[in-house]
Amino acid sequence: xxxxxxxxxxxxxxxxxxxxxxxxxxxxxxxxxxxxxxxxxxxxxxxxxxxxxxxxxxxxxxxxxxxxxxxxxxxxxxxxxxxxxxxxxxxxxxxxxxxxxxxxxxxxxxxxxxxxxxxxxxxxxxxxxxxxxxxxxxxxxxxxxxxxxxxxxxxxxxxxxxxxxxxxxxxxxxxxxxxxxxxxxxxxxxxxxxxxxxxxxxxxxxxxxxxxxxxxxxxxxxxxxxxxxxxxxxxxxxxxxxxxxxxxxxxxxxxxxxxxxxxxxxxxxxxxxxxxxxxxxxxxxxxxxxxxxxxxxxxxxxxxxxxxxxxxxxxxxxxxxxxxxxxxxxxxxxxxxxxxxxxxxxxxxxxxxxxxxxxxxxxxxxxxxxxxxxxxxxxxxxxxxxxxxxxxxxxxxxxxxxxxxxxxxxxxxxxxxxxxxxxxxxxxxxxxxxxxxxxxxxxxxxxxxxxxxxxxxxxxxxxxxxxxxxxxxxxxxxxxxxxxxxxxxxxxxxxxxxxxxxxxxxxxxxxxxxxxxxxxxxxxxxxxx
Numbered sequence: 001x002x003x004x005x006x007x008x009x010x011x012x013x014x015x016x017x018x019x020x021x022x023x024x025x026x027x028x029x030x031x032x033x034x035x036x037x038x039x040x041x042x043x044x045x046x047x048x049x050x051x052x053x054x055x056x057x058x059x060x061x062x063x064x065x066x067x068x069x070x071x072x073x074x075x076x077x078x079x080x081x082x083x084x085x086x087x088x089x090x091x092x093x094x095x096x097x098x099x100x101x102x103x104x105x106x107x108x109x110x111x112x113x114x115x116x117x118x119x120x121x122x123x124x125x126x127x128x129x130x131x132x133x134x135x136x137x138x139x140x141x142x143x144x145x146x147x148x149x150x151x152x153x154x155x156x157x158x159x160x161x162x163x164x165x166x167x168x169x170x171x172x173x174x175x176x177x178x179x180x181x182x183x184x185x186x187x188x189x190x191x192x193x194x195x196x197x198x199x200x201x202x203x204x205x206x207x208x209x210x211x212x213x214x215x216x217x218x219x220x221x222x223x224x225x226x227x228x229x230x231x232x233x234x235x236x237x238x239x240x241x242x243x244x245x246x247x248x249x250x251x252x253x254x255x256x257x258x259x260x261x262x263x264x265x266x267x268x269x270x271x272x273x274x275x276x277x278x279x280x281x282x283x284x285x286x287x288x289x290x291x292x293x294x295x296x297x298x299x300x301x302x303x304x305x306x307x308x309x310x311x312x313x314x315x316x317x318x319x320x321x322x323x324x325x326x327x328x329x330x331x332x333x334x335x336x337x338x339x340x341x342x343x344x345x346x347x348x349x350x351x352x353x354x355x356x357x358x359x360x361x362x363x364x365x366x367x368x369x370x371x372x373x374x375x376x377x378x379x380x381x382x383x384x385x386x387x388x389x390x391x392x393x394x395x396x397x398x399x400x401x402x403x404x405x406x407x408x409x410x411x412x413x414x415x416x417x418x419x420x421x422x423x424x425x426x427x428x429x430x431x432x433x434x435x436x437x438x439x440x441x442x443x444x445x446x447x448x449x450x451x452x453x454x455x456x457x458x459x460x461x462x463x464x465x466x467x468x469x470x471x472x473x474x475x476x477x478x479x480x481x482x483x484x485x486x487x488x489x490x491x492x493x494x495x496x497x498x499x500x501x502x503x504x505x506x507x508x509x510x511x512x513x514x515x516x517x518x519x520x521x522x523x524x525x526x527x528x529x
Contacts, residue, residue, distance in 0.1 A: 004200065004378040006218045007038060012189060012207065012230060013223035014043035016165050017346025017363045019172035021221055023067040024367035026180035029374065037374070041176070042207065042215065044188040047225075054282045054289045055083055055269050055357035056160040058104050061153045063364050069175055071152035072525040077171045079164040079284045081265050081518055082145050084135055084157060086356065089272040091406060092472055094416030100127055100470030101268070102356075103135035104158040106462045108503070109496025116446035116465055118493035120474060128469035131497060134504040139267040141508055144517035152528040156511065160357075162269070162282045162289075187212050192234050200378060203341040204230065218378070220342045221370070226329065228348040235339050239350075241332040245404055245430055247298065247421065248277055248353045249331060252308050252324035253291035256317045263316075265515040269357065272311065273412065275299065276421040279311050280354060285518050288317070291324075293353055298419040301326065329353075333396040338385035341378070343370055350396060355406065358399050358458065365456070366392065395458050401435040402459045402467070408435070409471035442468060443475055 009025060011018050022041050030036040064074060074080055085103035092098045107115045107129075115132050129136045135157055138145065145159035176182035191208040195201050206216040222230035231237045243249060266283035277294030292308040305324060313319055333350025337343060345366040351359065369388060375381045407425035417423055424430065438451060447464040512520075 004218065006375055006377060006381070008217045009037055009039050009219045009221065009374075010207065010215060010217035011039070011041040011221040011223055013047075013225060013346075013348070014041060014169060014173065015223070015225070015346075016169045016172070016360060017225075017348075018043065018221075018223035019169050019176055020063070020360070020363050021223060021345050021367040021370075022176045022182045023069075023172050023180060024063065024364070025221075025371050025374075026176060026182050027067040028371035030181075036181075038183065039181070040183040040185060040215070040217065042185045042187060042189060042209065045186055046188050054162055054165055054284070055354075055360075056163065057357065057361045057364075058155075058158050058160045059361060059364055060160055061155075063368070065153045067175065068179060071528075072521055074161075074171065075518065075521045078167045079286055081162040081284050082267060082514055083160045083162045083269060084139055084145050084267045086269045086271055087136075087139065088406070088470065089270060090412075090416075091271070091273045091278075091410055092412075092470075094273065094412045100466075101129040101133075101136035101139065102463060102466045102470065103129055103133050103139070103268075104160065105133050105135040106460075107132035107465070107496075108134075108500035109493065110462055111449070113492040113496055114446070114490075115493050115496060116469065118490045118497065119469070121490065123497070124474065129466050132500055134500055134507055137504045138507060138511065142264045142267055142514050143508060143511040144267070144514045145511070146517070147510070147512060148517060148520045148524075149527060152526045156507070162284055164284060185209065185212055185215060189229065192230065200341075203378075204234070218341065219375075219381070222342055222344040222348040223346050225347040226351065228334070228344060230342045231334060231337070231339060231344040231348055235342060237339050237344075238335040239330070239332050240335055241330055242352060242400055243331050245400060245432060246331050246352055246407075247295035247425065248293045249329055250296050250301070250304070251291050251293045251327040251329075251354070252301070252304055253289070253327060254308070254312075254321055254324040256288045256290050256312055256321060258287065259316055259318075262515065264513070265518060267514045271355065273410070274307050274311075275303075275417070276419045277304070278355070279308060281311075281315065285515070285522075290317070291354070293355070295421055296328075298421040298424070336385075336389050337366070337392045338388045340385075341381060343385075343388070345370070349392070352396075352399055352403060355403050356399075356459075358403075361458070362392075362395065362399070365395065365458075394454070397432070397434070398452075398458045401432055401438075402463070404431060404435055405464065405467050406471070408439070409468065409473050411472070438464075442473070445475065 011022050026039045087101050089099045119128050123131050145157035187209040189207050193206045195203045195205045204220050206214045270281040272279045276298035279292045282289040292304050294304045329351050331352050337349050346363050373384045375384045410422050412422040447461040452461050
C-alpha cells in the first residue's frame with residue numbers, strides 16, 4: 001500500500017472559495033507550527049474573481065471565529081451587514097401583497113411540540129413564520145440581531161452576513177498570510193505534471209507555474225472556479241447538468257447606491273419573483289447589490305435588464321444605473337468532488353443558482369470536512385475521498401431539492417406567468433423523485449427530522465416547513481399528526497406560540513436599528529476585540 005505522508009496541501013485559485021478554504025485548513029492544521037501541514041495558495045494575477053455571492057448562513061460566524069478572525073475587523077473591511085434570513089416577494093401568486101419569510105431562527109418550540117399542526121388547525125390565516133418565530137418581525141422593522149454590548153459572534157437572534165465578496169476574499173487573504181502561516185504564490189498555472197510511475201501514478205505531482213517553476217504537493221484543492229482546471233479539465237471528471245430541474249442559467253448584477261446615507265439597511269435578503277426568474281436585493285452599509293437571475297430559455301437579456309431596471313426604480317433606486325454585469329452559468333455539479341489527490345471546492349465543484357445563498361455555505365462545509373478528515377498518508381486518501389464524495393453528492397442533491405421546492409409550490413399563472421416559466425417548473429418530469437416522494441408524505445404530515453436524518457443537513461426540516469407553509473402548501477384537512485401524550489389539546493404548542501409573540505414584543509424595542517448597530521461597530525467595535 002502507498003504510505004506517503006501528506007505534508008503539503010496546495011490550493012489552486014483565490015477569491016472567496018480559495019481563501020476561505022485556506023483559512024479553514026490553516027486554522028485547523030496549524031501550518032505555522034512544527035509538524036503542521038504546509039498550506040500553499042496559488043493565485044493567478046491574470047484571472048479575475050467572479051465576486052458575487054454576497055450572502056452567508058449563520059455557519060459563517062463559527063467559521064470566522066474558529067479561524068481567529070475579529071468580527072469587528074470583518075465588518076470594517078468587508079462592508080458587511082447582518083442577515084437574518086430571506087424574504088420572498090410575489091413567489092406564490094405574483095400579487096403585490098404576496099410575501100413570506102424564511103428566517104434563521106427555528107420555530108419556537110421546534111422539536112418539543114407540533115407547532116405546524118397547531119398552526120394548521122387554529123391559525124392558518126396567519127403566515128406560519130410570523131406566528132412561529134419572532135425573527136420576521138425584526139426584519140420587517142429593520143432591527144439588528146444583537147445589541148451593541150453583545151460580544152463578537154454572539155447573537156440575540158440567529159444571524160449570518162451580507163458582504164462584499166471581493167473585499168471578503170482580500171480580507172481572508174490578509175488574515176491567512178499574516179496570522180495563519182499560509183504560503184502565497186502569486187502566479188499563473190501553465191500545466192500539470194502527474195506522477196508517471198509507481199504507486200502514485202496518475203496523482204498530480206506538481207503544477208507548472210509561469211514565474212515560480214514547478215510547485216510540488218501531496219494534496220491539491222481545486223478552487224479555480226467554473227473552469228475547474230484540475231478536477232474538470234485535467235482529470236475529466238464529468239459534470240452533471242441540472243438545467244432540466246432548475247432552469248436559471250443567467251444573471252445580471254449591478255451595485256446601486258442608496259438615495260440617502262441614512263437609508264435603512266435591510267435585515268434580510270429580498271427575493272422578488274419575475275416573469276422568468278427572480279431578483280435578489282442585498283443591503284450593505286454603502287450600497288445595495290441587486291441582480292436578476294433568469295432562464296435564457298424563457299426570456300432574453302434585454303427583457304431581463306428591463307425588469308431589473310424597473311425593479312430598481314420601483315424600490316427607490318436611481319433611473320440611471322451602469323450597464324449590469326452579465327454572468328452565465330450551467331447549473332449542475334461534478335460526478336465526484338475528490339478524485340485521486342485532488343479535491344474541488346467552490347464553483348469548480350458545481351453551482352446551482354444564488355437562491356438561498358448556498359454557494360459560500362458549501363465552501364464552508366467542504367473545507368471543514370476536508371480539515372476534519374485530512375488523511376495522514378496517501379494510503380488513507382481513497383477512503384477519505386469515498387466518504388467525501390458520498391457526503392457531498394447527498395448535499396448537492398438536497399440543495400437542488402430545496403431550491404426546486406420554491407418553484408414547485410408557486411401558483412403563478414396567466415398574466416403572472418406570460419413566458420410559461422413557472423408552469424414549466426411545476427411539470428412533474430422536472431421534479432426530482434425524492435422531492436416528489438417527500439411532497440406526497442407532507443400531504444399528510446409536516447416535514448420532520450426523520451425526513452432529514454444526517455448529522456449536518458444542508459437545510460433542516462424547519463427550513464422546509466417555512467417554505468412549504470409560506471408558499472401556501474397545507475396538508476389535507478383532518479390528516480395532521482395526532483398530538484403526543486402530555487400535549488393535551490395543543491396546550492404545549494399554544495404555549496410556544498405565545499412565547500414567540502412575547503419575544504417579539506420584548507425584542508422590537510430592545511434591539512437597535514440595523515444600520516445604527518453597524519455604524520456603532522464601525523466606530524467603536526464589539527466587545528471581545
